Amino acid sequence: MLISDKLNILGESARYDVSCSSSGSTGRDSGSFGSAAVSGICHSWTEDGRCVSLLKVLMTNHCEYDCLYCINRRSNDHVRAIFEPEELADLTISFYRRNMIEGLFLSSAVWRSPDQTMERMIRTLELLRDHHGFGGYIHAKAIPGASSTLIHRMGMLADRVSINVEQATTAGLKLLAPDKSVHSLAQPMLQLRDGRQEYKELMPRSQVKKQVFMPAGQSTQIIIGASSENDKQILRMSQKLYDDYQLKRVYYSAYIPINSNPLLPSIWSAPPLLREHRLYQADWLLRFYKFKSDELVSDANPELDLELDPKCAWALQHLDFFPVDINRADYQTLLRVPGIGTISARRIMAARRSHSLRPENLSGIGIVLKRASWFITCQGKYVAPFYPEASKLRFLLSDKAGRKRQDVRQISLEELQYHDTAN
Numbered sequence: 398m399l400i401s402d403k404l405n406i407l408g409e410s411a412r413y414d415v416s417c418s419s420s421g422s423t424g425r426d427s428g429s430f431g432s433a434a435v436s437g438i439c440h441s442w443t444e445d446g447r448c449v450s451l452l453k454v455l456m457t458n459h460c461e462y463d464c465l466y467c468i469n470r471r472s473n474d475h476v477r478a479i480f481e482p483e484e485l486a487d488l489t490i491s492f493y494r495r496n497m498i499e500g501l502f503l504s505s506a507v508w509r510s511p512d513q514t515m516e517r518m519i520r521t522l523e524l525l526r527d528h529h530g531f532g533g534y535i536h537a538k539a540i541p542g543a544s545s546t547l548i549h550r551m552g553m554l555a556d557r558v559s560i561n562v563e564q565a566t567t568a569g570l571k572l573l574a575p576d577k578s579v580h581s582l583a584q585p586m587l588q589l590r591d592g593r594q595e596y597k598e599l600m601p602r603s604q605v606k607k608q609v610f611m612p613a614g615q616s617t618q619i620i621i622g623a624s625s626e627n628d629k630q631i632l633r634m635s636q637k638l639y640d641d642y643q644l645k646r647v648y649y650s651a652y653i654p655i656n657s658n659p660l661l662p663s664i665w666s667a668p669p670l671l672r673e674h675r676l677y678q679a680d681w682l683l684r685f686y687k688f689k690s691d692e693l694v695s696d697a698n699p700e701l702d703l704e705l706d707p708k709c710a711w712a713l714q715h716l717d718f719f720p721v722d723i724n725r726a727d728y729q730t731l732l733r734v735p736g737i738g739t740i741s742a743r744r745i746m747a748a749r750r751s752h753s754l755r756p757e758n759l760s761g762i763g764i765v766l767k768r769a770s771w772f773i774t775c776q777g778k779y780v781a782p783f784y785p786e787a788s789k790l791r792f793l794l795s796d797k798a799g800r801k802r803q804d805v806r807q808i809s810l811e812e813l814q815y816h817d818t819a820n
């Protein structure tokens with residue numbers, strides 16, 4: 398088989414892994430300039446926030462396992478291919494030299510056994526790092542069930558390593574991925590976490606920022622909507638992965654119905670993209686706003702509200718927390734206000750050191766007033782031009798309001814009138 402054919406097959410097979418943000422994009426003509434759909438070029442973000450383009454491929458799509466949701470599963474009648482480590486290393490270097498990519502995202506199905514698959518992947522990475530002297534970004538997927546020696550070796554070679562947990566509960570995993578076990582997923586994640594910590598402690602103080610073991614940390618992916626798991630179970634799992642396993646990132650992948658099975662959603666159903674979007678918003682709140690998963694979803698409301706972003710939904714359920722005074726609230730309290738992000742909260746704290754903020758200062762420091770104004774006071778007075786009843790407020794904060802902007806009174810600086818908090 399020609400290498401270009403292997404690349405087409407294994408680039409296409411890799412597109413269901415969402416750990417690279419632009420992967421699998423099909424919105425534009427796939428042959429057009431800048432398209433992310435061709436032969437597995439995708440984009441990702443490095444530890445220092447740079448966007449890098451990566452060659453995204455599988456080592457092989459031959460798989461011994463039979464995960465129900467996966468296109469590469471053993472029981473699918475599917476064109477299969479496998480790269481030799483030398484082929485893939487040469488391909489990566491030739492793309493790199495032509496300035497098409499800055500790194501590699503390497504995943505794989507399970508060929509023969511987890512160890513044999515990992516050995517091929519590691520051989521590819523060794524060729525890149527040791528033979529070609531490649532210093533670019535490498536994100537590699539570790540294969541659950543591989544030996545700890547191989548997991549460690551991968552951590553030494555790759556910038557980021559990920560192990561996909563795929564399902565948020567043990568029951569979901571048993572049902573849809575019967576060849577995998579919770580232990581085979583958790584064990585390597587713990588090993589990678591501890592390995593990173595050990596190397597960090599070994600570094601001399603002067604080089605403490607230079608991490609040699611998996612410098613960009615580890616990430617994972619959870620599939621959304623393939624099983625009956627609710628958002629509460631998914632966010633609880635994410636919280637655990639951030640707190641206990643020190644993951645850098647959890648990715649959520651709306652299930653694309655590709656396989657027919659009574660345990661899966663209908664082949665005709667649409668991927669739950671809005672749900673995926675809400676989970677990403679909630680995940681952002683966990684990582685940067687110090688929300689806990691139980692604050693966003695509960696036994697009574699186990700699903701995220703699809704009409705509201707999770708922070709607005711939380712605010713509507715906690716109206717007694719508001720109003721927040723812009724000139725007096727601490728940083729964490731400011732972060733709870735819809736329309737105030739980490740940057741605007743920092744700017745508020747900085748500006749307050751020199752002067753008291755006035756309403757006309759607020760949009761200039763990045764506060765999104767169409768959301769925040771209902772929840773804040775400034776110099777003792779409400780910023781919103783009027784205070785709506787709860788159902789109206791819900792509408793004003795919902796995505797529908799964005800679409801029906803003409804129905805909603807726009808808040809401009811000129812309209813900012815004070816309403817006494819006592820009113």
Ligand code: SF4
Nearest residue numbers: 460462464467470506
């Ligand atoms: S192990 Fe499961 S998810 Fe991974 S490629 Fe094989 S069938 Fe797909």
